[in-house]
Amino acid sequence: MSVPTAFSTVGCIVLAAGDSKRFGSDKRQALMQDGHTLLDLTLSLIPATFSLRILVLHPADVALAEYYQHAWQIIFAEHSNLGMGHSLAAAMPFVGQWTGAVVALADMPCVLPATYSLIQHHVQEDRIVVPHYQNQRGNPVGFGSRFFPAVGALLGDSGVRQLMQEHQHAVDKIEVDDEGILQDIDTTAALQALTLTTESKKLN
Secondary structure, three states, X not given: OOOOOOHHHEEEEEEOXXXXXXXXXXXXXXXXXXXXXXXXXXXXXXOOOOOOEEEEEOXXXXXXXXXXXXXXXXXXOOOHHHOHHHHHHHHHHHOOOOOEEEXXXXXXXXXXXXXXXXXXXXOOOOOEEEEEEOOEEOOOEEEEHHHHHHHHOOOOOOHHHHHXXXXXXXXXXXXXXXXXXXXXXXXXXXXXXXXXHHHHHHHO
């Protein structure tokens, strides 16, 4: 049985190079109730235990790159329009000596910091860690370094699912009490629902 890696060598990759087609505008910069953007909120929830950090952006995102470069290593995905797999593949040449990577999505601002930490602690070099909430698979997903070459060869939007299917024996499912792993903000309606839920929690 593999010995768990030191979690400090497990980094975080945030995929934020999408074109927001379903949203109708740049959802990354959609404003929340507190005045921060959707991307701000997502990034703020990633724990400080991730000292190794990569933020994947589109080549045209010069302003965003300048804004976040103090806290993130910025990687531009030249072919991000072809699918999420291309964005993830663009980051892999820069992971260096990482022993694992927790791959997060920029449009999922409800994932709890504790969930990121739990996945970070569970990642081993030869394992894939997938969170589940009430038996539903969610994100982020952790990959051990053994799978970095395969991740680096991904294409399109279905590559990660196919990779997990091909290596089912290496997938560790962990149950989390975090509905946020299922909540992505793809539409303005989803953003409005998130805002209403947040306001309701404040009132209660």
